[in-house]
Amino acid sequence: MMLHTLLAAFLVSAHTPIGAPKQVSPKHREAVAFARVNPAKMLKTDPLWVDASREVHADQGRIDQQLRRLAQAELDRYVVRRGSRKGQKLSLTFDDGPHPDFTPKLVKILKDAKIPATFFMIGHMADTYPDMVKLVASNGFEIANHTYSHVTLTKLTNSEADIEYRATNDILKKLTGKTPRYCRPPGGDFDLNVLEAGYASGMSTVLWTDDPGDYNNPGDEILLETETVRLSPGGIVLLHDGSQDTLDTLMKFITSCRRRGFEFVTLDELRKK
Numbered sequence: 001m002m003l004h005t006l007l008a009a010f011l012v013s014a015h016t017p018i019g020a021p022k023q024v025s026p027k028h029r030e031a032v033a034f035a036r037v038n039p040a041k042m043l044k045t046d047p048l049w050v051d052a053s054r055e056v057h058a059d060q061g062r063i064d065q066q067l068r069r070l071a072q073a074e075l076d077r078y079v080v081r082r083g084s085r086k087g088q089k090l091s092l093t094f095d096d097g098p099h100p101d102f103t104p105k106l107v108k109i110l111k112d113a114k115i116p117a118t119f120f121m122i123g124h125m126a127d128t129y130p131d132m133v134k135l136v137a138s139n140g141f142e143i144a145n146h147t148y149s150h151v152t153l154t155k156l157t158n159s160e161a162d163i164e165y166r167a168t169n170d171i172l173k174k175l176t177g178k179t180p181r182y183c184r185p186p187g188g189d190f191d192l193n194v195l196e197a198g199y200a201s202g203m204s205t206v207l208w209t210d211d212p213g214d215y216n217n218p219g220d221e222i223l224l225e226t227e228t229v230r231l232s233p234g235g236i237v238l239l240h241d242g243s244q245d246t247l248d249t250l251m252k253f254i255t256s257c258r259r260r261g262f263e264f265v266t267l268d269e270l271r272k273k
């Protein structure tokens with residue numbers, strides 16, 4: 001019986017065509033589903049969330065005081081909507097990773113093409129796939145904060161939003177040695193409280209100018225078309241670390257942009273006047 005089972009498993013694997021998707025573990029499946037559906041449910045029992053909650057509550061008085069001193073105009077400085085229109089610069093950003101199937105391929109494409117990029121990582125995904133975070137960091141890409149549970153921050157209390165960012169910074173700092181300087185709220189949903197939460201953790205909130213909707217796997221042509229139609233200097237392009245279509249079209253997109261005179265730069269470089 002045992003032997004039959006083993007033999008059957010062997011025959012199945014021996015007949016798996018080359019290029020077929022490999023089997024993934026239930027933990028992996030769960031993490032991927034989590035990253036893709038935005039369940040708007042905080043991971044409040046997760047040890048990292050609990051730790052960050054303690055830190056935030058201990059710090060609350062100091063943070064509130066700091067924020068009260070800021071005027072709206074000052075807080076506006078902490079939102080990056082686009083870069084300088086001077087020159088022909090674009091910046092690529094990849095949300096929702098890291099991801100063991102996609103991140104290494106994405107890193108390789110960007111590295112080969114000498115393209116800098118920013119990875120807005122979900123804290124929970126970073127905790128599940130720490131090697132992927134290290135891979136991105138060791139290849140010189142900027143790592144940024146996309147909340148711990150990938151929840152809609154405008155629906156949370158101030159301290160919950162603080163905790164979402166803080167827990168993510170804690171894990172990213174532990175893995176890379178660096179505290180992220182940029183954050184992005186899931187879905188781009190933000191209000192003053194959300195900006196303050198980013199600021200309280202020392203980050204600027206980065207939005208985007210172009211969203212080709214790559215996470216829906218729209219297909220090569222649509223993705224390329226959408227990506228290239230509206231691009232303008234200083235643009236911040238929102239893409240995803242977790243989409244096969246993004247991997248398939250990225251090089252074509254890069255080539256097409258370069259042909260039109262665009263160069264790809266880091267967010268820091270894009271913001272320079």
Ligand SMILES: [Zn+2]
Binds near residue numbers: 095096146150186187
């Ligand atoms: Zn996201």
